[in-house]
Amino acid sequence: MKKISGNKLLVKALKEEGVDILFGYPGACTIDISDEIYKQDYTKVVLPRHEQALVHAADAYARSTGKVGVCLVTSGPGATNLVTGIATANYDSVPLVCFTGQVARHLIGNDAFQEVDIVGITRSITKYGVTVRKREDLGRIIKEAFYIARSGRPGPVLVDLPKDVMAELGSPNYPETVNIRGYKPSTGVHIGQLKRAVKMLGKAKKPLFLAGGGVNIAGANKAFTELVERTQIPVVTTIMGRGAIPTTHPLFIGNLGMHGAYASNMAVEECDLLFSIGTRFNDRITGKLHAFAPKATIVHIDIDTSSISRNIQVDIPIVADAKEAIEKLLEYVEPIEKKESWMEQIEGWKEEHPLRMKPKGDQMQAQDILETINEVFKDDDKIVVTDVGQHQMFTSQYLEVNEKTRLYMSGGLGTMGYGFPGAVGAQIGNPDSTVIAISGDGGMQMNIQEFATAVLEELPLILCVFNNTYLGMVRQWQKLFYGKRYSMTDLRAGAATRRGEEHPPKYTPDFVKLAESYGAKGIRVTEKSEMKAAFEQAKANRALKVPTLIEFMLDPEVQVYPMVRPGGTLEDLLMD
Amino acid sequence: MDNTMKKRWISLYVENQVGVLSKISGLFSGKSYNLESLTVGTTEDPTISRMTIETNSDEETYEQIKKQLNRMVEVIKVIDFTEVSVVMQELMFIKVKNCTPEDKTELFQIAQTYQAKVRDYGKDSVLLEFVHTAHKNTAIIQFLRSEFNSIEVVRGGSVGIEAITMPKR
Numbered sequence: 001m002k003k004i005s006g007n008k009l010l011v012k013a014l015k016e017e018g019v020d021i022l023f024g025y026p027g028a029c030t031i032d033i034s035d036e037i038y039k040q041d042y043t044k045v046v047l048p049r050h051e052q053a054l055v056h057a058a059d060a061y062a063r064s065t066g067k068v069g070v071c072l073v074t075s076g077p078g079a080t081n082l083v084t085g086i087a088t089a090n091y092d093s094v095p096l097v098c099f100t101g102q103v104a105r106h107l108i109g110n111d112a113f114q115e116v117d118i119v120g121i122t123r124s125i126t127k128y129g130v131t132v133r134k135r136e137d138l139g140r141i142i143k144e145a146f147y148i149a150r151s152g153r154p155g156p157v158l159v160d161l162p163k164d165v166m167a168e169l170g171s172p173n174y175p176e177t178v179n180i181r182g183y184k185p186s187t188g189v190h191i192g193q194l195k196r197a198v199k200m201l202g203k204a205k206k207p208l209f210l211a212g213g214g215v216n217i218a219g220a221n222k223a224f225t226e227l228v229e230r231t232q233i234p235v236v237t238t239i240m241g242r243g244a245i246p247t248t249h250p251l252f253i254g255n256l257g258m259h260g261a262y263a264s265n266m267a268v269e270e271c272d273l274l275f276s277i278g279t280r281f282n283d284r285i286t287g288k289l290h291a292f293a294p295k296a297t298i299v300h301i302d303i304d305t306s307s308i309s310r311n312i313q314v315d316i317p318i319v320a321d322a323k324e325a326i327e328k329l330l331e332y333v334e335p336i337e338k339k340e341s342w343m344e345q346i347e348g349w350k351e352e353h354p355l356r357m358k359p360k361g362d363q364m365q366a367q368d369i370l371e372t373i374n375e376v377f378k379d380d381d382k383i384v385v386t387d388v389g390q391h392q393m394f395t396s397q398y399l400e401v402n403e404k405t406r407l408y409m410s411g412g413l414g415t416m417g418y419g420f421p422g423a424v425g426a427q428i429g430n431p432d433s434t435v436i437a438i439s440g441d442g443g444m445q446m447n448i449q450e451f452a453t454a455v456l457e458e459l460p461l462i463l464c465v466f467n468n469t470y471l472g473m474v475r476q477w478q479k480l481f482y483g484k485r486y487s488m489t490d491l492r493a494g495a496a497t498r499r500g501e502e503h504p505p506k507y508t509p510d511f512v513k514l515a516e517s518y519g520a521k522g523i524r525v526t527e528k529s530e531m532k533a534a535f536e537q538a539k540a541n542r543a544l545k546v547p548t549l550i551e552f553m554l555d556p557e558v559q560v561y562p563m564v565r566p567g568g569t570l571e572d573l574l575m576d
Numbered sequence: 577m578d579n580t581m582k583k584r585w586i587s588l589y590v591e592n593q594v595g596v597l598s599k600i601s602g603l604f605s606g607k608s609y610n611l612e613s614l615t616v617g618t619t620e621d622p623t624i625s626r627m628t629i630e631t632n633s634d635e636e637t638y639e640q641i642k643k644q645l646n647r648m649v650e651v652i653k654v655i656d657f658t659e660v661s662v663v664m665q666e667l668m669f670i671k672v673k674n675c676t677p678e679d680k681t682e683l684f685q686i687a688q689t690y691q692a693k694v695r696d697y698g699k700d701s702v703l704l705e706f707v708h709t710a711h712k713n714t715a716i717i718q719f720l721r722s723e724f725n726s727i728e729v730v731r732g733g734s735v736g737i738e739a740i741t742m743p744k745r
Contacts, residue, residue: 123599124606128649133594148649182591182652306643309636 006138006166007036010099011043013142013174019070020044021428023058025051027074028114029101029163046428046457048421049449051078055085056418056447057425059094063408064383065429066219068095068149075101076114079160080121084415086156087125091412092240093217095154097145102131104164119160127155132162135170147178152185153304154217186303189320189328197275197299197316198332204273204297206342207233210256213240213411214278214302220323221403224277225249227326232338234346236264238279239392240411243401253346254355257285258564259393262353265562265570267346268293277301278322281311282412291569301325353562355397358576360555364528366391366466369552370398373436373464376535380434383408383426387419387443390472391464393560395438417446420463424450427459434462434542441467441491444511451518451547460542462535463549465511468556476559477566480574515549526553579634583612583711585657585664586642587736588627591650592618599650600627609633609641613666613710613733624652628664628736630710657736664736668706668713673726675700682723690716710734 004012010033014022022043026034037043048054051073058069069089073079079100089096103112108131119129128148132138145157201207215224225245228235235245236256245252254261256268268274274296279285286292292312300314301322308317318325357367373384384399386392386409401407408426410418423437444465454461466472471489478486492503512522521541523534531552538548561576590596597616604611612630619626631641638658645654657664672683683702687694696703706713713731720727 119595120598123595123602131594180649183649304647306640306647308643310640310643313636 002172003169004172005032005036005169006132006135006161007032009138009170009172009174010142010161010166011036011040012172013139014043014070016174017068017142017146019068021046021061022070022072023048023054023061023425024072025054025074025078027076027078027101029075029103030072030078030099030161032163032166033072033099033101033161046424046453048424048453050447051081052084052417053421053424053447053450053453055082055096055098056088056415056421057428057450057453058096059085059089059092059418060385060408060422060425061429062089062094062096062425063092064406064426067429068097068146069425071096071098073098073100074114075103075118076116078114079118080116083122083125084413084417086122086158088410088413088415088418089156090125090127092213092410093154094156095149096156097149098156098158100158100160102160102162105133105162106164108162119158122158125156126158127153129158129160131160132165135165135168138165139171139174143175143178144180148180148183152183186305186319187321187324189325190318191328193316193318194325194328195332197318198329200273200297200299200316201231201233201275201333202336205339206271206345207231207273207275207339208267208271208296209233209235210237210268210274210276210279211235211241211244212238212277212279214322215241215244215326216278218278218303218322218324220326221245223323223326223330227329227333230330230333231336233275233336234267234343236260236267238282238285238411239396239409241279242396242407243405246402247400248402253350255396256570258287258566259397259560259562260564260570261350261355261397262562262573262575263346263349265564265573266349269295269571270345271296273297273299275299277326278303280304280307283311286311286570287564287572288567288569291571353573353575355562357558357561360558362528363555364525364531364552365558366394366554367398368528369464369466369531370395372531372535374398374400376532376539377434377436380404381432382406382434382436383423383430384436384438385409385419385422385426386437387439388414388416388473389440389443390468390476390560391438391440391466393473394466397560416443419443420447420450421453423461423463424454424457424459427461428457434539435459436462436464438464438466440472441465441469441511442471445509448514451515451520454547455519458545459547460545461547462538462542463515463547465549465551466554467511467551468554468558469506470556472556473560475556476563479557479559480563481566511549511551515547520546521548523548523550524553525550579636581632581634584631584633584638585662585734585736586627586629586631586645587655587657587662588629588645588651589619589653590625590627591652592623592625593650596625596650599648600629600645603644603648604631604641607640607644609637613731615733615735617735628657628734630734655738661739662736663739664709664734665707666710666713666734667732668708668716669695669703669730670706670717670720671701671703671728672720672724673701673728675702675724679724686720
């Protein structure tokens with residue numbers, strides 16, 4: 001048996017795991033791995049311009065392809081720059097394998113150049129993390145890393161690779177099977193519990209489905225829609241669950257939670273059965289805990305036992321993969337007649353406070369932009385990736401999500417800077433889809449350097465920047481709850497404004513010129529009437545294989561409504 | 577659900593690997609769970625370590641602790657020791673200092689009463705070794721503190737194993 005280096009074994013492992021895209025950034029401790037990839041002319045390597053963008057790109061690639069996203073970065077700062085992205089993936093259950101370089105074993109603990117204890121740093125935000133300390137463990141650890149990342153509740157796994165371990169010669173074998181005695185992700189569905197849940201479905205007078213991101217991750221959208229249609233039970237979703245059923249479906253009410261629709265939140269208040277699937281009842285969803293779904297029996301299906309009865313005490317817990325559970329439910333559930341009076345009550349709430357922005361004359365509003373996207377890209381297979389902030393909430397309210405549209409965002413961690421690199425990763429994984437990023441002027445600048453990656457990879461992205469010259473979501477809280485003291489949220493403030501002078505020129509940066517400087521296209525839209533043409537132009541530009549940035553100039557005074565007061569109850573909604 | 581705070585015990589089988597202890601203790605600090613004591617040592621299988629964990633928590637939090645431990649890759653098995661028959665003991669050393677000759681005589685009597693071993697003694701100090709339940713050790717500390725003005729205490733933390741016949745804590 002010819003011995004091979006750890007570097008060679010890693011490349012072999014990537015091949016066997018079917019990794020065809022590697023998101024990498026090189027450095028001293030991984031240069032041998034880069035060299036091995038070059039020599040074997042193996043995988044397609046994408047080189048984002050910052051490791052944080054790199055891991056977000058791998059994350060969105062994973063979300064949008066169902067494959068494991070793979071990162072390779074160097075030790076020290078390369079590794080620490082991954083931290084935000086790893087936490088983002090962890091909160092949204094995204095399968096990643098992050099390989100980090102590490103200094104040679106005899107240097108570990110010496111405060112060597114570019115040495116950090118990255119396994120220690122990321123311990124609480126990874127599903128699993130390990131430093132490979134022996135060459136003979138390398139193959140097994142890589143195999144386990146991929147298995148752990150994608151099985152059960154998916155999540156990020158970090159594998160730290162000391163340089164000397166990787167140089168050492170050893171077995172060329174990459175194991176075919178995995179056996180981890182402490183890790184047996186639960187499969188199958190407890191039929192007894194399921195039958196109890198089915199019984200509740202039949203008995204309830206005001207039943208309600210609540211679908212979270214788990215439904216989307218499990219790819220259970222079709223099965224779920226079938227379940228909804230068979231039972232005629234209305235649906236609310238979390239923002240991560242949006243698209244679990246097409247948002248245009250007559251049984252879809254809307255999102256619940258802090259910026260959820262009035263009707264959705266009222267339905268949660270009033271329902272007598274809350275049948276929830278794949279959600280962890282995050283505080284942005286529930287508001288004040290003791291007042292959440294006060295009249296309901298709660299059924300909760302989740303793949304992660306620790307998500308059950310953590311925030312909300314549930315009556316019927318079912319530990320299962322969302323898709324398996326829904327498919328099993330379909331075996332047992334009989335068609336149920338529509339609850340007419342319940343539906344009427346919901347329709348009443350919808351009419352009372354429909355989800356729409358208050359028009360302000362001819363002023364362009366976020367809702368107009370999103371509705372234009374719905375219209376212009378109606379027939380496109382598309383992926384929309386957002387950043388974090390007001391634009392994200394507007395998107396979660398007004399973007400139609402259906403069989404043709406997928407929506408990705410940093411829902412759990414709320415990571416600004418996710419949008420643009422996320423779009424890069426999604427487009428790389430889905431070359432035939434139209435990929436639209438929606439960002440604010442704040443988040444866009446957190447990873448603006450990715451223009452280089454997008455242009456060089458010839459990604460025909462459509463990048464929408466909702467520019468209101470403020471960090472809008474924080475400003476919104478300041479306007480509503482902090483006496484309009486706009487501390488630290490004015491993106492045009494600085495030395496001049498501190499001196500009491502006028503704001504500096506309006507465009508800092510000039511996003512259009514910035515896009516053009518990278519070789520991308522830029523369009524600025526200030527009037528409602530220009531929106532459609534801009535999107536048509538961006539759509540046409542896709543043939544040129546360049547990204548198009550569209551900057552929408554918006555009024556900073558516009559707020560996201562409705563809004564549940566932080567820590568308030570879902571009933572206590574602030575309306576425009 | 578029992579939402580009173582009380583002492584609860586967990587026995588854990590974990591992989592005997594670098595970083596596992598840190599991961600377990602990090603879970604308690606990161607999620608603000610109380611950790612009264614944690615002991616760890618290898619088992620008959622050198623690749624497996626066993627931990628005995630004592631926590632003061634309400635039932636809801638305790639359920640979460642067990643679930644969170646269970647989902648860790650390095651944790652092989654979680655056993656709830658709160659409601660089962662176990663033998664659980666803690667090693668404790670107490671050094672009593674600045675003793676008068678009368679104090680020393682009394683300490684030898686105390687040692688006899690509490691089945692303690694006198695491990696060492698000098699001109700004006702006595703070193704006692706106790707092996708009892710953590711609860712009883714706490715009581716002994718209180719007693720000795722009230723009787724003597726200078727004591728030094730080192731506790732080992734509880735170690736537990738399932739009983740064969742007799743429940744004892």
